Amino acid sequence: MDSNNGKRCSWQRCRDRRNDASCPAVTRSTIAALATGRPPSAVAIIRISGPAAFAAVAGLCGSLPPPRRMSLRTLRDPNAQLLDSALIVVFPGTATASGEDLAELHLHGGAAVVSGVLDALTRHPDVRLAEAGEFTRRAFANGRLDLAQVEGLADLIAAETATQRGQALALAGGVLTRLADSWRDQILSVLAQAEAGLDFAEDEADVAAHIAQASTERLHLIAAELNALVADSGRAARIREGLTIAVIGPPNVGKSSLVNALSTRDMAIVTPIAGTTRDTIEVPMNLNGAAATLVDTAGLRATDDPIELEGIRRAKARAAAADLVLHISAPGVDEGGMPVGAWRVLNKCDLDPSAVTEVDYRVSALAGDGIAALRAALADWAAAATRPGEPALLAHARHRAAFADAAAAVQAAAGTDDEVLRAEDLRRAAHALGRIAGRVDVDDILDRIFGQFCIGK
Secondary structure, eight states: OOTTTSSOOOHHHHHTOTTOTTSTTSOOSEEEEEOSOSSSEEEEEEEEESTTHHHHHHHHHSSOOOTTOOEEEEEEOTTOOEEEEEEEEEEOSSSSSSSSOEEEEEEEEOHHHHHHHHHHHHTSTTEEEOOTTHHHHHHHHTTSSOHHHHHHHHHHHHOOSHHHHHHHHHHHTTHHHHHHHHHHHHHHHHHHHHHHHTTOOGGGHHHHHHHHHHHHHHHHHHHHHHHHHHHTHHHHHHHHHOEEEEEEOSTTSSHHHHHHHHHTSOOSOOOSSTTOOOSOEEEEEEETTEEEEEEEOOOOOOOOOHHHHHHHHHHHHHHHHOSEEEEEEOTTSOOOOOOTTOEEEEOOGGGOTTOOOOOSEEOOTTTOTTHHHHHHHHHHHHHHHHOTTSOOOOOSHHHHHHHHHHHHHHHHHHTOOOHHHHHHHHHHHHHHHHTTTTSSSOHHHHHHHHTTSOTTO
């Protein structure tokens, strides 16, 4: 909130008012935080950003090293007590990660060292501890990152697989922003033509009609490209959020054992008692670079037990929402109903090798038979579902909504002969694409986005 007038301050406006100390987005204070993992560790890095960064560091080590050159310094607190021997580096000016003076202290990673240095830094009257995501928020406010790049950075920190890492690096590197800006420029070009057409005299109507026809053809092409990207957003979301594989079937066919075998970890409780699993259990799995979650579920059977009934209801719900369903059976066990498209997997095949059952895969979770083949098949399925190596950019709901709005507006503009209405539709399309980089209408989501980061990011 703006302390001067009680209104929310727009971070977009503040990026154009960097010298206005009354605006809270303009970073008058200096912040400090641990930028590495929780101690103890071999090395700990404390980051300081803001106008008093260099003065605060000089107060600990006496003299600053040359800019962008790491130097060894002895750190002492205001009472001249030794804190550590550390490597110091300073980055002056606006061409830094946060867009302001920035310093880093590379310390020994002990808890006492880190807490002592942070305490000494915050004794400086203009230095305080950073809030979650505040360094990145300053980078956005100072024009060092746009909002899509910020989201990509958050995705990169959270990435667990190679596919997720590649997707996050593309977003953090500005690929989506450049794509949105390219289409926005094309739309603004057509908008300029539409507005120029309003100025043609009646005796120049043929010229205006020719321009309108060319613009319509161009808009249809842009709308088709935008709609194609939106249509592929499901794949992008699956890469970012991971695929879901529901493991269902009757009780006591070894579903939990199979989940443990496929994930190579002992996550699900296994007993010979039918109905051991009552609730869904999620187990993460890396399928050759694609993130997936195996969902172990309650056995499907007729029962009067209200707790087990709830487990069965949840099992069916997860199966309905899953990207893939593995229906597990065992020799001599009635399979029951099976969802359309599910993979039929016969477990405990080692107990009765002669059992004749029409299934997709035969495995033994305990003996290990067929597990490698099933895991390889799942990896092939995941590769087909995510198509690694192909761009998959609209992984965030915010991005999908902006591009869908732009596509609808462009389609509307292409479908009208009224130049006034066309111009208005094109303005809506340009406005929607401007939301991608955070140039317009983003105040209400900033706290949520930056809140994803840790304190030192």
